[in-house]
Structure formats: structure tokens, C-alpha cells
Amino acid sequence: MARRCDVPGCGHGLLNTDEIADRLRVSRQLLLQWRTQPKPHRLANKGFRLNGESGPLRWLECDWHAYLEAIDAQRSA
Structure with a gap:
């Protein structure tokens, strides 16, 4: 299932969940279950107070692309 990423500034374009x-x-089902889980804020473990958040952040498909790119970068280092 492919769709356009709607995250501002994302350069991934068309995203394919499969x-x-x-x-x-x-499995795709597990990925969709993960997508409904709250995502820790990037600054949460750095001691910043997270006032004003409008509910928990969610994992988006482009987060997975960034995660995979980070893994690939570690392997090539």
C-alpha cells in the first residue's frame, strides 16, 4: 500500500508500507500496530520538559525510513 508522505519537509515522496x-x-500488520504506539519525543531523554504537546507523537512511515537509513549508515561506518 503506497501513499504520499504528508510530513512537512519529508523527501521520501511515495511511501510503501509493505x-x-x-x-x-x-509483517505489515505489526508495522501498522507499531504506528499506533506513542513515539518518545526526541528531546524527552535530554531533560527538556515537553509542555504544550498536543497528545502523544506517533510513528510515521518516514520515521521508519530514517531509522533504516541510520542503520545503513552505521553498517557502512
């Missing part, structure tokens, strides 16, 4: 699930070696 491709992301395949690269993470999980």
Missing part, C-alpha cells in the same frame, strides 16, 4: 515492513523483516 516495502518498509519487508526491510524491517516484520
